[in-house]
Every structure is written in structure tokens, then in C-alpha cells.
Amino acid sequence: MTGLVDRLRGHGERVAVLTDTQRLSYRDLADAVSEVAAALGPTRRLVLLETRNDLPTLVHYLGALAGGHVVLPVAAERGHDELVDTYDPDVVVDGDGLHIRRAGSAHALHDDLALLLSTSGSTGSPKLVRLSRRNLTSNAAAIAEYLDIRDTDRAATTLPMSYCYGLSVVHSHLLRGAALILTEHSVVDDEFWALFRRHRGTTFAGVPYTFDLLDRVGFEAMDLPHLRYLTQAGGRLAPERVRRYARLGAARGWQLFVMYGATEATSRMAYLPPELAADHPGCIGRPIPGGSFTIEPLDGWPADDAAGELVYRGANVMMGYAHDAADLSRGAEVDALHTGDIARRRPDGLYEVIGRSSRFVKMYGLRIDLQRVEAALREHGVRALCTDLDDSLVVAATPPHDPADVARLAADTAGVPSSAVRAVAVDELPVLSTGKPDYPAVRALADGLADPAPQQPADLVTVFADVLHLDPDSIDPDASFVDLGGNSLTYVAMSVRLERALGRLPADWQRLPLRDLQVRTAPRRRWTATLETSVALRAVAIVLIVGSHAELFELWGGAHVLLGIAGYNFGRFCLTPAPRADRVRHLRTTIAWIAVPSVLWVAVALMVTDDYHFSNLLLANKIVGPHDSMTAGRLWFVEVLVWVLVALAALIALPTADRLERRRPFVFAAMFLAAGLALRYDVLGLDLGRDAWFTMLAFWFFAVGWAAAKATAVWQRVAVTVAVAVGLYGYFDDTQREVLVLTGFLLLIWLPALRVPAGLTVVAGVVAEASLYTYLTHFQVYALFEGHPAVGVAASLAVGILLTQAITLVRRRLHARRATLTADAVPAPR
Template sequence: MPSIDLVPEIARGESRTALLFADGRALSYAELNSRTLRFATQLGQGEKLLVAISAEASEHVVVAYLGALRAGHAVAMMPPCDERLWNDFLAAFQPDFTFRPADGRWRLIKETRPGRDAQPLHPDLALLLMTSGSSGAAKAVRLSYGNLEANARSIAAYLELSSADRAALVLPLHYSYGLSVLNSHLIAGGSVLFPGVSVMNGDFLGVIGDAGCTNFSGVPYSYELLERARFRAAELKALRMMTVAGGQLRSDLVRLYRDHMHAKSGRFFVMYGQTEATARIAFVPPESLSDSEERIGIAIPGGSLGLVDAEGKPISQSGTPGELVYRGPNVMMGYGDRRCDLARGAELEALNTGDIAMRDEQGFFRIVGRKSRFAKIAGLRIGFDIMEQVLGRAGIAAAVLGDDEGLQAYVTDADMTGRAQRILTEASRLPANLVCVAARENFPRLASGKIDYACLEQERLKRRAEVRSETGSVLGAYRRVFYPLTVGCNDSFVTLGGDSLRFLQLVMELERLDVHLPDGWEHQSIAELGNRGGRWPFKRKEAGGLPTELVLRAMAILLVVVHHETLWPIPGGSGVMMLLAGFSLARFQSTHFLTGRFRHALRPAIDVLVPYFLIVAAYAVAWQAVPWASITLTGNFGYAEPERHEMIPYLYWFIEAYAQTLLVFSLIFAAPAARRLAQVRPFAFSLGLLGLAVAARFSIPPFVDIGNRQIFTIYWVFHLAVFGWCAGFADNPARKLILTALAAAVLGYLALWETVWLGTTVKYLTIFAALLAVLYVPRVRLPGGVGRVVTLIAVSAFPIYLSHRFVPEALLAPVARTLPAPFFHLLAITGGIGIGIVAGKAWASLRNLLSRSAMGRQPELHSV
């Protein structure tokens, strides 16, 4: 049978590294050669077979891929975590073997199914890649051995790859661009690093730097993430080349990375390609990159580009738009929908890309539009019709369109916008900030009754222009609150990793701008907020009062301060704060927990733990001893004493319990099965989690005797956070009623039956009242002056909690015995609140100062 070997003859038998992994493991060319030969032997070289591989970033996958090609078989590289696509593929293409993990091991499994299509595969067929990724039916691009080799050698040639090159492979192997990085480096005798972490991981720069990577290839979204990770500030001495493809990179980022690589005597390549052409079609030579680059460049070596008009006639003059047509040895054999299609030979001489382009006088091409309804967003090819079908199956009528900057959907039911965004985010595999959903009364229609997408597109572009011209101050507010993160108009409060503290800070920032935020705004992009009923900004006369959780937070911290000073029987403040912590996690972090993005989910802890550890450090200096229990955030478990300087005072137990709550949620959602269940049935999953938390509250204390300090432990208070979490998912009357009944039973029992003193009764009844308010009273109307004071206290809740006891125990200590007790208590309470507000304002002022300084140095970011 015909076959291909991407490992060149000159590299065989050598000890030079071929594959490298973050944990230090490496495969030499000699080892890779022997392992691929063993895999090829397993498959045999008789009848040509189709092998479907779960394309994880793994040495097992690379060995299987190369081994199958060496044996002359055909390979299908499949997304590893999409069972629906796998099932569609198995039914349509009936692979002879599958290679994927099972029971903790990689297994080569022979597939035997009745009714298998016995028609032989075409001898030239080498590779199947799915065109629509995770979001469409099992339609495949058929690529030949010649396609793979021609494209790999062409890329290696114009990038001037050699055995000295080492690529950092961050792109998936089922994606044609990622696979081409592997192919081109191996055929040049170079090496490939699998970093094992995303570009946003704090270890990423160190991993690729230590590995001596010379090359980095990414999609446009990869470069936006690199900017957030401050990639250009890193010292990567070996880096000599960077490439981008998979969509249009913003011209400002092209300029930044062109100049960055030029300063390092390296090169930056802007490229264009399609899976149908085995990945690459065109590139812009680094020396030709302009300051406002929007071109895709010239054809790769061995290929040619041209334009045709609507009738298929060639366009020779420059400046005239037409469909881009590519010719070259890497053009696919054709598409395939089922097994019998794999018997067909090459059916195309040229590839009509579906992109509308123009050629300039220098012979460079530029994409100006799309011929069909799809777009490449963050490197993924997204079909708009497929996205509409996904929403239709969920009972949501929608019109979907978009461009390289993101996906835009319109629905006619305003209550479905949040659900539609979650469905589209999951189906498209796009980050949430690249998916926008807006409501409109109806869809514009053509005379034929079909949706008038041209009208919607004009409306979308007009609204985008309005938003970009009108949201400057709002965008500035977001940037001040989220400094030092980079914020663009397509970001939302949730995707930026917002939390309850930043929520309150942003409310204050926007109040100064006389802006009212609509319900559900935290899930909407800054740009989409401008699409909801009229021009931006929304004025205060449209507001319906302060959010209830903001008022409750202010009341809770006041209860804490008063209780700590007077020991009156009103100890419910910290319990309400724990309830609100869970509610905040559900509102702002649940998307990150449910998708496994724990770095974003845990980001809120930074604003609490940094000042907490500063306080711990202050105590350590004053005591000349290290309070290890507080440093490890475990002082609330009753094994340490402040008197022995093992922990700081008991009142900080809430910070420890809050951090432990985040840890427990992270451990729960670290299990993929838990995430899948929570995504499908979030409220039911939350009730199950509540049952476990309540069971822990009643079952653990009898077996753990730590006296009265058990009330500070995580198992004693975790159920309060879960009640708040459940409230975040109680989005209809039936769910609210269920949660109310459960809370009445549990909190009522604790308040009226298990109570040991009046304070316990007041505590749990206060928490129950707060839960009812969260469920049934979304906003609270207050007089203007009172509302501003309440907002100020709520925004400063954590600074007040951390610092309020310094007033009576440090500042007022010298005069404690000379002042009347009521007056001293009043000074302690008002002073504690005041010092917390001052600390909060000082931090906000510092953040705003740094933000303005940074914004003055950075360009405006309006796209993905």
C-alpha cells in the first residue's frame, strides 16, 4: 500500500530529541521510529484500514498517528472530549480500529459492527479531519499522503525550519493547524514540546523557556491570551519565530509581535489556511508586514492564488473583490459524509475557499468578506446554521451570525438570552466573551419568508459602531475595577472573573457615571449592554433600587461589627456573609467551575487573601513568631491558640472558612462527571450538593470534639454557602419554593430546636430571612442618600471585616478605661466601619491610578 513517513531518513537512528514533555520526558527520533514501527506492526499492512484516534496532546497519539501512516492506513484525528461527534463518526464512517483511553490506559480496539460497508478505502487516502469541529455533523475532509507531505514540506521551506527548531505545540492535534505544526517540524528533523498547560497558566512561560522552544504557533485568541499573560515581557532567549493563523489577528497585535520579534532578531509570520488545503494556503513575509496589517499575503511555495467572479470567471485586475481560489498539491481529495465516500479518489483541482478577497498592486491578497454562513472565531470554524439548529433542538428560535470578532445570536424571548448563551458557548467551544445573545421582538423577513440576515448584519455592525463610540467611560470603569487585566468590549463581568467585591465596586463606578445595569448584566459583554433597548448609557430614572445582595452585605457587616463590639445576641452577620458568598459563586463563578476553568473561578480569593496575609504578616512581626495555623488557613479547626501565637485572633475564622469553601467547590467540580451533571441539571445538582452539606453539618460534629470553636469550622457553615449557591440557580417559582421549604426545615430546626441560646435563634432566623430576600426581593428601594451610604459600606465589607477590630484593640486602647462604655462602643463601631471604608478607598484609588497609567501605555482593545 502507498504510505508516508513524516520522520525523515536522516533523522532515523539518531538520539536527537523528537518529542518533549513538560515533566521532562523526551522521545528521541530513534525511539519514535521504533515505537511507530511497533504500532504499524500491530495494524498490519494487508487490507487498508481506517483508524480513529482520540487526538489528545500525548505521545501515544503521535505514535499511533505516525505508525498508522507508515503502515499505509488512513487516520481520523478526532476531538477527544466530544462523545456526540464520536458517536456520529462511528455510525457514519465505521472505522476498523479506534485508539483512545479506556480504564486508564490507551487501547487499540478493533471495531466489529453488523452491516459494515465492505467497500475498500482509496489507496491515496491518508487523513480525515472534521470540518465543523465539535458543533456539526460528521462531515470530513479527505486528505491524501501527497497532501500531507506537500504541505509539510512547503511550510518547512518558507519558515526555514531545521533540526535546530523546537515548537511549543499549544494547538489541538485534531485541528489542521496544530497537526501541521507537528508534521512540518518532524519532516524538518526538529522537535516538538507539549507544554501540558495553557498559555494563561502561570507556569507556561517557564515551561517553554526551560525547554528552549524556538517557535510558537497560535490562533488570534492565543495572542490575546499571551497579552494578558504579559508574554512580551518574558525572557525567552531561544525564541526566534512566531506564527499566527486560524483567523485574522488584530492589526495592533500584529504590529506589537512583529516589532517584538524584530527586536529579538526573530520573525513573525501572519498566515491563512483552511483544513481543505491541509492547513496552510498563504502567508505574509515578515519583512512585508505593515503597521495596519489586514492581508493574508501570498500563496505558499508550490501553490497559487486567484480570484473569480460570481460566474466563475478569473479576475485579473487589482482592487476588485472576488472569491478566493487556491490551487496546489495540498488541496484535499474532497469531502466525505459516510464510509462509502472514502473509496473515491481526488475530485478537486482547485479549492474555492468561500472567502471574498481582493488583490493589491503588490500581489498580496486581503479577505474582505464571507461567501457562506460561517466564520473562523478564535481559530474555530463555526457554522451559523448549525448553531441555529443547536438552539432549535433546545426549543429556542434564533438567528445567528457573526465574524472573526465573535458569534452574535438574536432570540425573540428575552428570558432565554442567558440560556442561549450557555448553549452556544458549549456547542461552539468558544470562550463565553466571544458569544453574545440579544433579544428582539421579531426577526426581519424577506418576501420568501426567510430571515433577512443582511438586515440583521447591518443592525449588528451599526450597533457595534455605536457601542464603540459610546462605551468609553463604561469600558474605563471596567478597566479600573479589573486592573491589571486587559478588558475589551467583548468581555463580560463573568468572563473577566468578577466576584462579589468587584461587583460592588463596579456598581459604585457606574453610579458615578449615572448608569443603570439591567438584570443579568454580569453575563453580558460590555458591547451587548449597548444592544438592549436604546442608546447607552441607561439613566438612573430607569433603575429599580439597589440589588438586594448589596443591601444584605451592608447589613451583614454592620451586624458583625456590632456583635464583635457589644456581644449583643445578633450573631447572624457572618452567616449571612457566608450565604452571600455562595450566591456570589453561583452568579459569577459557576460558569468557570462548570467548565473546569478553576483559575478564573478562584480569582476572587486574591482580593480577600492578599490583605488577610498582610495582617498575618503584621502579627508575625509583632509576635516574633509565625502563626502557622493562620498561614495555612486552618486556624478555624480548633487545634491552635492565639494566646500561644499559633494563629491570629478567632474573628478571622470567616476568611479561613471562605477560602476552604472555594477549595471544596474546586474539588467537587474537578471531577468531569460532576461538571457534566451540573451543566445538564444545575439546580438538581445543587440540591444534591446541599444534601451532602447538611448531612456533614449534622453528622461530623458528634465525632469531632473541639468545643465551642466548632461553630467556626467549614463543616459547620458550608451548608450556608450551598444554600446561597442553590439560590443562584433557583430561577423559577417552583425552584424558589422548593429551596424555601428546604431552608425552612433546616434553618428552622437549627433556630428553634437545636438552639442553645437566644443568639442562635436570632442567627438562623436572620440567615433564613436573608435567603428569602435573595429569592423573592431582587431590589430594595432606598432614599438616595441612604442608598449611597449602604453601597459604600457594602463595597467596603471585606476591608471593614479585616480591620474593624484594630480600632478598639489598638487605636482606642489607651483611652479605653477613661471613656464611658456606651461612648467607647459607639466610637469602636463607627471607627471600625470608617477605617474599613478608608482602607477600601485607598486600595481603589491605587488601583485606579495604576489602571490609568497602564491605559495610557496600551492601545484600545475592542475585539476578541
């Protein structure tokens, strides 16, 4: 990579990198890369780099290459202790920055060596692929040529930079002076598409699972005016899906490139020209520019139709493997790559893979060493054979091991969801007459399973089933928290329990499919944990509300913060990519969860106190009065929230409004915020006065939270911040109150999560989860302890928590009862 900085600088002021908050020219990027190269020093070092799809990762990666160092990228969220122990890197770059472990280098690094990549996907093997500078540049040039990458292209980073496919996107686009849109968001996130549209994205890459997600979010109907092409690799995409996406692209004005590759070939070996994809969807296509294929005989494989092992040759073929640090001094040892795939060359010159001879499979974009999975199972006392069938990992194991346990163990080893593993029990492992394992027999056993139920880690399924009151067997591993009916009321309990199970909550976990959450493992015991800001604010706000009403202290404004959090959760949980009917149904459920217990409590209170009026049964005191009652207006927050949600449900039910919100989610929310501020400032001259504090006109606080949830760019967050600051100024004629509310909103807008003592997450979660029932009941509870406000506050919180837990228990038992009745109603087979 000699002269990398000069080549970057040669693209001048062209845009190189776009993020949610930053825009860098190639000149800016070259300066940043040069600084990192200088910090690493002139001595060549082995640099282990924790990767994320962000600017610091890109700059440190390019800086290490520019300095002539050898880079070992690893996924930031996965453990890499074995790699550190085996290769003893000289420098480690992680989320805290650059850490130089020694003055020089402990290694003899070959002059040509530039990059080390894992070849085993997720099985934890220290076996690495050694790649040279020539490998990287030749493959990037070939990809740029057949994709016709232009300096006007802008590619979104949908794949990790620790993965050869993800890096190839970086290399090829920077080579041509194109731009990278760096994002950690998934294609299921509204934020990804907002960023993609805002930066006029022209392309993104996907593995087969990416296309599963695209189907889920309604990609076919998306308006992406600048999209020029999609690329697919990382495993075989079913021919019917290739054909469907190729035809969709032809109709919408973009192209689909299906590609074939391996880490050992610096990512790419073949591509299928887009114009051939619809008619030849089962082919891998033709060799990339500068590469070639041969079909070579393979022992034991029938010689019909000139089929044989596919062997690739080209300048992008790796130098060889590394098994330990001593191998880093070795030169190029490979001139041809035996892929292990059985293929034939068709008369039209296209290559077609028809089978596999190797003990590797590709799933979820990972290359899985089946031999290593078998070895890991043996280490746990399980005698097993592993193979693949369709898109599943198949394991045959002997007693006394339970197939579900075997599936979980194999999934953990391979790094795939348990739902992707089919485990079968056999008395003896099947063997051929030669004594070798009979893998076709294992496939036949798995294929004979009648509709095998997906096997999932019991812990996360139990969490989802428990919190959402669902039958565990009914939970679809492709469904997310939102898909399964999660809302702002169940969100708190789920976030706290998931944080304990996973150790760290992934960004936008509520929209991640369960199968994605399943592959994350819990860390060792930690003293601190992640607490979502919305959960923390909800807990603090309800304490402030109860404490102020009980006159323990006087810190007003908690209810207005809660209203903002309600809007924030509305934007996250109700306005998802789901179909319009599902959105409306979800909103109805959310309204019922708030309105029904509120009305029931009012009914109880009416029988024992004089606190409420019959208008409270309609949650309409602030609409129909009486307006001179101090106690009847106590539930203003619930009334505002319920009727705002009712109005929005009616609005979202309109196809035009639904379409507009999907196309411009932030603008749609900002319109309501603007309308709320117009009423706040009495633009229409209605002369509503200070009574508007606690009426339906306070909905602008809800709109602030909604807009904050949909703000994906810095300028949008700044705009929301300015709006709430301006709107609050003078609103209460109480500076302390205005500052408190503003602080809560600033945290909500700018700080998505907090690091707190681990035990505090549980406490905050319990208090926040009970906030609705605490709010409803605390007026009657603290009054029982007149003269003892601290006791009254504690009792109010305790009653809210106990009531929440009791109702949860009742719902759980009712659900179990319904499930039993349903099962009893099913006639027994005859």
C-alpha cells in the same frame, strides 16, 4: 506516508520530543512508532484517535500513518458519539489505550486516503475533510520552506492535534528534524513558560485568542532568549495587533508570520512575510510555495477593483468531503478550493480579503457553519438568522424566545462562549426583495445595540458570583478565578462546585478565563468524580487534627500537612502572572481572611475561657510568649501561617524580588526551602532544639508546598521529595508521625487529583472549606464533651462547618446590601 519510520530514524539521535518528564530522540520515536504500527496490523483500518498534546497521542498518530491506516483525530474532551455512529471506526485510541473493535476492517478505504479532519469546528457535524498522503507531505514541505524550519528549532504545542493547524506544526517540524515540546499547558500558565524556557523553545503557534492571552500575561516583557518566530492563523487578527506584534518582534529579535488557510487545504494557503507585516497588516500575503490564487467573478458582488472570490489551487487541496463511511472509498474530486472569501490582488502582489460570501465564520480557531447553527435553532423551535459581526456571532430571532436563551443555545451549538454571541429580538426576520435572508440587516441590528452586555451561562456565572461574593454583571468573561480575587480559602468551594457543574476539572482551571470554562458541558450522571488532592488532604488533615486533640485517636502531623498545603496554594494563587501591585493586594486579602476571624475568635475566647493570652490577639504567642502556657500556644499553626505570609508580602512588594520570582519561580521557592532546612539543621548554631517544631521555624513545611507548586519538571519534583524526606527524618522522633506527614506531601507533589465516589467530593469539599474555622474553634468545642471524644470530634466539625456557612451567608447578604445601596445612589436618567 510510506517510509515514515525510516524517515524518522534517518534523523538519528537528534531530539524529537520534549515533555515535562521525557526526552526522546528520533531513533527512540521511530522505535515507538514502529511498535504501534505493528500492533495495528497489516490490514488498513479506520482509526479514531482521541487527541491530547502528549507523547501517547503523537506516537499512536504517527504509528497509524506509518502503517498506512486512515486516522480520524478528535478532541479528547469533546463527545464524539455521532462520529462513531456515522463512521464506525475499526480501532479507537483513547486515554485507556488502543482498542481494536474488529479483526479486519468494515470499510473500503481509498488507497490515497490518510487523514480525516472535521471541517465544522465544534458544531458536531459528521462532515469530514478527506486528506491524502500527498496533501500532508506537500503542505508540510511548503510550510517548512517559507518558515525556514531548521533542525535546531523546538516548537511548543499550543494548539490541539485534532485541529489542522496544530497538526501542521507537528508535520512540518518532524519533516525537518526539529523538536516538538509537547504540553497541555496554556500560555497563561507559568508552567508553560518554564517548560518553554527550559527546553529552549524557538516557536509556537496561535489563533487570535492566543494573542489575547499573551496580552494578559505580559508577553511583551518576557525574556525568551531562544524565540525565533511566532505563527498566527485560525481567523483574522486585527491589523493593529498584527502591526504591534510585528514591531515587537522586530525589536526583540523574532518574527511574526501571519498565515491564511483552511482544513480543506491541509491547513495553509497563504502567508505574509514578516518583513511586510508592519506595513501591510491587513493582507493575507502570498500563496505558499507550490500553490496559487485566482480571483474569480462572483454573482451579486460588485466588480469594482477586480475583487471576486478567492480560489486556491495546489497539491494540498483536499480529496473532497466525507458525509458517511461510504465516502471513504472515493478518490480525489477537487482540484480547486473555492474559499468563499472575497479578495483582491494588490499591485504589489499581496492578496487582501475584503469580505465573505460563504456561510462559514471563524471564531476561537473554529470554523463554524452558520447554516447548521440556524438549523439547530429551528430544531428547538427558534426561527432565526445567524451571521457575524467583528468577532461576534450574531443571531436575530423572533418572539417569544428570550434573547439570552437564544444566545446560550446558539453558543452551545457553535461551541463558543455565550459572551461571543449577540442575540437580538425581531418581530419578523429581515428579508431582501428577492425573499432571501437579509444578513446585512441582521448585522445592522446587532451593530445598533448600545454596548451589548456579554451574555454568559447563568450557572457558571452564578457559581463564581456566589463563591467570590461578586455582582454577576461585574464578572469579566476574560477573567479567571485568580483574577477575580479567588484565594486558597475560596478555592475549595469553587473547585467542588465547578466539578459538579463541568463534570471534570480542567488542569489549572483556576487560571483559565471564565469564557474557556463556559464552553465545557457537564456530562451524564457519574458515580465517580475528580477531587483535587489538595482539597482531599485539607479535609483529612483537619479531621486528624481534631481527632488527635480530642484523644479519639492519636495520629499527629495534620497541621504540618496543612502548612504545606498553604504553601502550595500560595504558589498557585498569590504568585500568578498578575502585576506586582495586584499580587501584593491579593496577599493582603488572603492574610486578612485568616487573621481577622482568628483575632475575633481569640477575643471571644478570652472572655469565656482561660485558654489564651493577650499575645494571642496579636497572633504572636510564639514570638513574644508566654512560652510556658500549653493553651496559649494552641494557635501556633495560624501564627506561623499569617506571619510567613506577611513577610512574603513585604518581599514580593520589592521590584527586584518580584522580577526574580517571575524569571525563576522554582529556584526562588527552593531558596526559601533551603533556608528553612538550614535552620532546621541549625547550620547557624543557634541551638533552637525541639521547640522549633511549632514556631516560625516550621515555615520550611510551607516552603515545601510552595516549591511543589512551582515544580514543573520531574527532577524538580524529585528534588522537593528528597528535601522533605530528609527534613522529616528524625524531626519529630516519631516514625509514625513522620511517615504520615511524608505521605501527605508525596501525594501533594506527585498526584494532583484523585478519582473518588461522586458524593465524597461534596463531603470532602465542605469539610475542607471549613478547615480554618474548625481549627479555630475545636479546642473549645470538644472540651464540652469530655469522656465522649467521638461526639466532641463530630461537634467540632459541625460547628466549623456551620460557622463557615453562616459567615458565607452574612457576607453574601452584605454584598447584596451594598449592591442595592450603590444602585439606589445612582441618579435616575432624566
